[in-house]
Amino acid sequence: xxxxxxxxxxxxxxxxxxxxxxxxxxxxxxxxxxxxxxxxxxxxxxxxxxxxxxxxxxxxxxxxxxxxxxxxxxxxxxxxxxxxxxxxxxxxxxxxxxxxxxxxxxxxxxxxx
Amino acid sequence: xxxxxxxxxxxxxxxxxxxxxxxxxxxxxxxxxxxxxxxxxxxxxxxxxxxxxxxxxxxxxxxxxxxxxxxxxxxxxxxxxxxxxxxxxxxxxxxxxxxxxxxxxxxxxxxx
Numbered sequence: 001x002x003x004x005x006x007x008x009x010x011x012x013x014x015x016x017x018x019x020x021x022x023x024x025x026x027x028x029x030x031x032x033x034x035x036x037x038x039x040x041x042x043x044x045x046x047x048x049x050x051x052x053x054x055x056x057x058x059x060x061x062x063x064x065x066x067x068x069x070x071x072x073x074x075x076x077x078x079x080x081x082x083x084x085x086x087x088x089x090x091x092x093x094x095x096x097x098x099x100x101x102x103x104x105x106x107x108x109x110x111x112x113x
Numbered sequence: 114x115x116x117x118x119x120x121x122x123x124x125x126x127x128x129x130x131x132x133x134x135x136x137x138x139x140x141x142x143x144x145x146x147x148x149x150x151x152x153x154x155x156x157x158x159x160x161x162x163x164x165x166x167x168x169x170x171x172x173x174x175x176x177x178x179x180x181x182x183x184x185x186x187x188x189x190x191x192x193x194x195x196x197x198x199x200x201x202x203x204x205x206x207x208x209x210x211x212x213x214x215x216x217x218x219x220x221x222x223x224x225x
Contacts, residue, residue: 004155034213043117043203043216044156089155101214103148103155 002027004092006104014112019080021107023073023090028102030092033066033073038087038106048075049093080111116140117217119204124222126191126198134189134220136204145187146205146214149173156203162187163210191222199224 004025013019023033032051036044050057050066050073057064063076077084087106094100117138126132136145144163148156158171162181176195181187187206191198201221205214 008153036216041201041219041221043119043205043219046213046215049213091156100158101156103157105153105155 002102004028004090004102004104006088006090006107008105008107010108010110012110012112013080015081017080019077019084019109019111021075021088021090021109023075023104025071025092025102028071028092028094030068030102031095032093033064034091034093034101035062035064035073035075036089036091038089040087044089047088077109080109082111082113085109085111117204117206117215119202119217119220121220122218124220126222126224128224129193131190131192132222134191134202134204134222136187136189136217137185138187138206138217139185140206140208140215141184142206142208142215143184144207144210144212144214145181146207147171147177147179147187147189148203148205150201150203150219159189159202198222 034049035047038044048064050064061078065074087108089106091101091103120135146161147159150156157173159177160179162168165184168181178190203219204217207214
């Protein structure tokens, strides 16, 4: 069956450390993968998109890797801050005539001072 | 300000009633989407529209209906046929069907 999995348990880290979140998938062949941030009671906010032919993408303190062999994406936040505390969603972009996104359930990140 | 707006933020419905959730965007995006979010689950697609006067069912369309009479607006009606409507509803839009989706702030619907 097709699945997209993110750690359901919250990730707790100390301020200043690097947070690493994982997104694994099975039985999909995504053309790209996106990461979104979602705060409680709010809509997701787009962060980064990485395509299947790209290994790594960076934006300020954010870095995303995409390994289509392992069927895995890693999302890193360096020099984490308490303001980075949120739920992070990964979404697979699969072809099919329109921009179909398959979302994971998200991982909650808590950065402690 | 450009963006996507959803109203109301909170909505309460009695069983057996239809309710309509509003979604408006002034980004000049062609494509619009409705998702449902439940605790511990990923967002699930209800309906999408790639162009005015056209829309398609998503993965969980039963009990919902939409219209797309204007480019800026994509209202969602939750009908009494939807057996478990309590959820957080999110509207999104994208420039074209293959572009990044941007989300509104959401509407939390509770059935009393």
